[in-house]
Amino acid sequence: MSDLIWTPEDHAWTSDCRLARFMKRHGVEDFDTMYRRSVEDPGWFWQAALEDLGVQWDTPPSRIFDATDGFPWTRWFIDGRLNLTTNCIDRHLANGRGNTTALIYEADSGDPEDRRIVTYAQLSQEIDRCAAALLAAGIGKGDAVGLYAPLHPETVAIMFAAFKIGARFVPIFCGFGAQALIDRLESCQARILFANQFLHRRGKRIPTADTLAEARAALSLLERIVHVDTDEWTNFLQTAEDQPTPQAATAAEDHCMLIYTSGTTGKPKGTVHTHAGVLAQVAKEVGYAFDAQPGKPFFWFTDIGWMMGPWELVGCLFFGAPVVILDGAPNWPRFGRIWEIIETHKVDTLGISPTAIRLLMQHETGEGPGDFDLSSLRLLGSTGEPWDERSYDWFFREVGGERCPIMNISGGTEIMGCHLQPYPVSPLKSMTLGRGGLGMDVDVFDDDGHPLREKVGHLVCKKPAPSMTKSFLGDDQRYLDTYFEKFGRDIWCHGDWASIDADGFWFLHGRADDTLKVAGKRIGPAEIESALMECDAVQEAVAIGVPDALKGQAIVCMAVVSGDIEEADLVEHISKRMGKPLAPKHVHTIAALPKTRSGKIVRGVIKRAYCGESVGDLSSVENKDAVEAISQLAPVTQS
Numbered sequence: 001m002s003d004l005i006w007t008p009e010d011h012a013w014t015s016d017c018r019l020a021r022f023m024k025r026h027g028v029e030d031f032d033t034m035y036r037r038s039v040e041d042p043g044w045f046w047q048a049a050l051e052d053l054g055v056q057w058d059t060p061p062s063r064i065f066d067a068t069d070g071f072p073w074t075r076w077f078i079d080g081r082l083n084l085t086t087n088c089i090d091r092h093l094a095n096g097r098g099n100t101t102a103l104i105y106e107a108d109s110g111d112p113e114d115r116r117i118v119t120y121a122q123l124s125q126e127i128d129r130c131a132a133a134l135l136a137a138g139i140g141k142g143d144a145v146g147l148y149a150p151l152h153p154e155t156v157a158i159m160f161a162a163f164k165i166g167a168r169f170v171p172i173f174c175g176f177g178a179q180a181l182i183d184r185l186e187s188c189q190a191r192i193l194f195a196n197q198f199l200h201r202r203g204k205r206i207p208t209a210d211t212l213a214e215a216r217a218a219l220s221l222l223e224r225i226v227h228v229d230t231d232e233w234t235n236f237l238q239t240a241e242d243q244p245t246p247q248a249a250t251a252a253e254d255h256c257m258l259i260y261t262s263g264t265t266g267k268p269k270g271t272v273h274t275h276a277g278v279l280a281q282v283a284k285e286v287g288y289a290f291d292a293q294p295g296k297p298f299f300w301f302t303d304i305g306w307m308m309g310p311w312e313l314v315g316c317l318f319f320g321a322p323v324v325i326l327d328g329a330p331n332w333p334r335f336g337r338i339w340e341i342i343e344t345h346k347v348d349t350l351g352i353s354p355t356a357i358r359l360l361m362q363h364e365t366g367e368g369p370g371d372f373d374l375s376s377l378r379l380l381g382s383t384g385e386p387w388d389e390r391s392y393d394w395f396f397r398e399v400g401g402e403r404c405p406i407m408n409i410s411g412g413t414e415i416m417g418c419h420l421q422p423y424p425v426s427p428l429k430s431m432t433l434g435r436g437g438l439g440m441d442v443d444v445f446d447d448d449g450h451p452l453r454e455k456v457g458h459l460v461c462k463k464p465a466p467s468m469t470k471s472f473l474g475d476d477q478r479y480l481d482t483y484f485e486k487f488g489r490d491i492w493c494h495g496d497w498a499s500i501d502a503d504g505f506w507f508l509h510g511r512a513d514d515t516l517k518v519a520g521k522r523i524g525p526a527e528i529e530s531a532l533m534e535c536d537a538v539q540e541a542v543a544i545g546v547p548d549a550l551k552g553q554a555i556v557c558m559a560v561v562s563g564d565i566e567e568a569d570l571v572e573h574i575s576k577r578m579g580k581p582l583a584p585k586h587v588h589t590i591a592a593l594p595k596t597r598s599g600k601i602v603r604g605v606i607k608r609a610y611c612g613e614s615v616g617d618l619s620s621v622e623n624k625d626a627v628e629a630i631s632q633l634a635p636v637t638q639s
Contacts (some may be wrong), residue, residue, distance in 0.1 A: 005396060006405050006428040013378065014424045019288040022052045023425070031426045031435070032504075039441040042463060046076075046280060046439060053283045053318075056091055057082050061252060061276075067464060071490050072471075072480060074464035077252035077276045084256055084275050085164040086247055088317040089127060092120045097294070101322040103153050104297060104345055108200040108328035110337060118153045120320075125242075126154070130161035132240030137192060137224065141166030141248050144188040144258060148172045148181060148195040148208070150327045151304040154228045156313055158194050159304070163256050163275070166248030170258045173305030174199055175596065177619025178214035180268070184260045187270050187473060189221050197227045201622075202332045252276035258473060259307055261413040269482070270473030271414045274466075278314060281417035281467030284438060286315025289407050289421045290349055290379055294320035299341065300351030300381065301330055307413040308383065312351070321348070330356050330599075336367035343372045350399070351381030351407075354388070355599040357395050358533075358540050362562070369399045379424070381407045384600055386508045386526035387431045388533035396430070408433050410508055412494065414483075416467040419459060419494060420506050432505045440465055444498050449487045452499075456509050456524065459498040460491050468492070497524045514603055516545040517553050518582060525603065528584065531577040532557060537565045540593050543584065544607040555584040556610065558630065560593060588633055594626040606630055 008014035019034075026048065028034045038045040043064040061080030092098065098121035107114035139145060145162040147170065149155050162169040170188050172181060174196065185193065193215075199206040212225055226236045250256075256275045260268040286292045298316045302308040316323045324345055330338050330352070338360065342350060363369075380400050387408065396406055410433055411418035419442050422434025436442040441463040444452045471479040486493040497509035509524035516523050528543035540560040548554035559570065567587050575583035594602050594609075608615045609631040618624050 003429050004427045005393075005430050006402075008405075008425050008427065011403065011424075017291040017424050018052075019291070019423055020425050022049070022288070025052070031423060035435055035438060038438045039436070039463065042439055042441075046466065049284055049288075049438070050280055053287050055082065055279060055283060056087050058086070058249075065464070065466070071464050071492070072484055074468075075253055076274070076280070076466040080252035080276060081250065082252060082276055082279065083163065083166075083247045083250045084279055084314060085127065085160045087279055088314055089120060089124050089160055090247070092317075092320055093124055097320060098124070100295065100320065102317060103156060104322055104324045105153055106324065106326045106328070106341055108203070108332070110328070110333040116153060123153070123157060123160075126157040126237075127160045127164060128245045129237040129240065129242060130157050131164045131245040132243070133236050133238075134161060134165055134167065134192070135245070136240045139165070139167055139192055141250075142255070143167045143192075144170050144185075144190040146170045146172060146185050146188070146190040146193040147304065148174050148176075148193060148212075149228050149304075150174055150196065150199065151302070151309055151325050152228070152327060153325070154233060155194070155304050156323075156325075158228070159310065159313065161245075163250075164245060164247055166250045166254060168255045168258050169310075170260075171305050171310060172260070173303060173596075173620060174208070175305075175620055175622065177617065178211045178218075180617055180619045181211060181215045182218045183267055184270075185215060185219055185222060187260070187267065188258050190219075191221055191223045193222060193225045194228050195225055196229045198229060200327065202329055250275050253470075255470070257310060257416075259310070259413050259416070269414075269475070269478065271416070271469035272471060272473055273416045273469065277466040277468070278310075278416050279318070281415070281465065282311055282315040283318050285409070285417055285421060286311075286321075287319060288438060289409065289418075289423050290315075290381065291424055292316055292319040292321040293348070295322065296348035296378075297322045297324050297345045298349045298351075299324035299326070299345075299347045300349075301326060301338065301353070301356060302351070307416060308351075311416065330360060334367060335360075335364050336369075336372060339367075339369050339372035339374060342374050342377060346376035348376060349379045349381060350377060351383070352395075353384040353599045354382060354391055355385065355540070355595065355601060357382075357399075358391050359599070361391065361394055362539060374399065374401070377401075377404050379407055380404045381409065383409045383411075383418075386510055386524075386530070388526075388530040389430055390533050392431045409437075410496070411437075414469045415465065416469075417465075419461060420498075420508070429501075429503075429505050432507060435504065435506060444500055445487065445491075445493075449491070454499065454502055456497050456499045458486070458512065459494045459496040459508075460487060461494065462491060464492075516543065516555055518545070518548075518551050518555060523578075523582060528555060528557060528574060528578065528582070531574050532559055532570065532587070534577070535565070535570065535573055537561045537563050538570070540601075542593055542601055542603060542606055544603060544610060546585070546607070546611055548585070555582065557584045557587040558590050558593065558606065558610075559587055560591065561589050565589070590626070590629060590633075592623055592626040592629075594621050594623055594630070596620045596622060
């Protein structure tokens with residue numbers, strides 16, 4: 001395996017990381033053996049792992065799981081009782097760590113005066129006050145608590161307050177428009193919503209009044225909206241006595257969170273997650289893959305409205321690792337803002353998307369990673385989309401100094417965690433996702449359901465895991481159709497293209513519903529995009545499939561470039577790299593690609609805009625002018 005870029009033997013800390021100690025305790029010598037044992041005997045693995053990680057049960061489970069009703073309806077931690085807030089917050093106070101840092105908040109302004117450091121004791125007090133106020137407002141166990149606000153200390157308190165009283169926390173991305181907000185609140189029947197009066201983005205104040213008014217008018221069950229960024233929040237907290245709020249008696253399978261994920265058709269899908277399922281999966285991932293440690297700051301550039309926000313908060317606070325929160329853009333008000341934060345707070349782990357890295361690669365003089373002290377970094381993380389090799393290698397080399405492993409993880413909202421992730425006890429290749437996640441019995445299948453190696457196929461999971469969604473809220477059939485239709489009720493088909501190379505390393509190739517099929521040849525857009533990114537002039541790229549009378553579908557690419565480069569040169573590059581049959585019909589150079597606030601490129605929107613179709617809801621798109629620019633290309637280029 002001469003193409004390895006990182007090996008644990010060269011880094012002394014890996015031999016004493018949490019997973020290495022767990023393996024030694026159970027007499028396991030190498031990761032491959034550890035992985036096989038975790039999927040062959042999941043009952044043993046989950047019990048042993050949760051004991052090792054220090055999960056605190058109010059009542060230990062009598063059995064680890066019950067699959068009597070089949071894979072889709074598996075129940076976990078039978079008869080067990082625990083609460084997420086007890087495990088992530090209260091136990092640190094009980095252990096005398098109340099004065100240690102829980103949250104480090106960095107505001108959009110970038111002004112150190114706006115920075116806030118929140119201890120576990122301070123966070124606990126805010127959680128208790130919010131929990132008591134929710135109960136005083138008539139919100140209790142099983143009720144939905146909506147959130148339409150950025151990741152702030154107050155919104156962290158709201159999440160854990162909901163967990164504490166047994167309510168169901170419903171995070172909603174605060175960049176969504178009114179209809180997207182209405183759809184989600186209507187689905188979960190929320191009676192209370194916490195929201196910001198203003199959002200802050202690149203120094204601008206963006207009011208939410210019209211969106212909230214429209215939602216309030218459309219939702220008969222919504223009784224109250226509390227503005228978290230005004231005196232209304234303080235007044236809400238004062239409606240209850242300032243004293244500890246008792247934890248609700250929450251069972252392992254009690255719902256803690258509803259997170260909505262968009263589908264290609266129909267209303268958003270409400271994924272349903274439980275106290276024990278979330279804690280088991282997230283603690284395993286943050287503890288074993290990222291080796292989170294007390295007092296070592298963890299910074300994942302994300303938002304509480306997406307899965308990674310709650311994932312980061314639950315996982316890090318469980319282990320006592322301070323969470324660095326940035327409410328803003330990665331390059332505002334200074335291009336080197338991310339590196340500045342790492343230097344200032346001595347961040348141990350940085351997680352960021354490939355799209356954000358491609359943006360930061362374009363740094364100005366004096367604002368690149370080499371201009372800051374990043375020596376505190378020990379691990380890097382990424383998720384959200386496939387990498388291209390140039391950007392991945394830049395991240396590994398320039399940010400991590402070739403000494404920090406990239407924990408490139410992949411899963412989804414519907415499993416509140418990862419199917420795939422590397423671990424610090426195993427070597428890495430460029431762009432790999434390592435092996436399967438511990439306890440996740442994953443494979444790659446061809447269309448007929450047979451295991452596939454060294455070719456692209458369907459990512460599947462052959463056994464249930466504790467964090468998998470408990471159906472979709474109010475729609476069992478859609479849940480079954482989404483994950484269990486293709487290969488039957490015993491195989492979860494995730495909807496991603498993946499491959500396993502000859503050495504057993506996993507790679508992702510994009511979403512199955514983004515697949516390009518040209519003259520009968522099927523390829524993921526990530527491969528075309530990666531080929532384009534090999535050109536130094538190309539900063540970002542996207543590939544879509546458009547109708548073609550001859551081939552059925554033709555490839556069209558859009559690229560953000562620096563300097564002058566001809567479309568013909570880019571087409572020729574892909575032709576040489578991928579073969580003439582997969583050469584794109586056009587490569588358009590454009591000013592910007594449409595993205596969400598979290599930096600995800602919206603391929604579906606791009607395709608619909610280019611093909612002259614209705615683009616649909618653009619509430620999650622930050623730069624809507626980029627969509628309009630793409631739509632202007634369509635009449636000229638599809639002749």
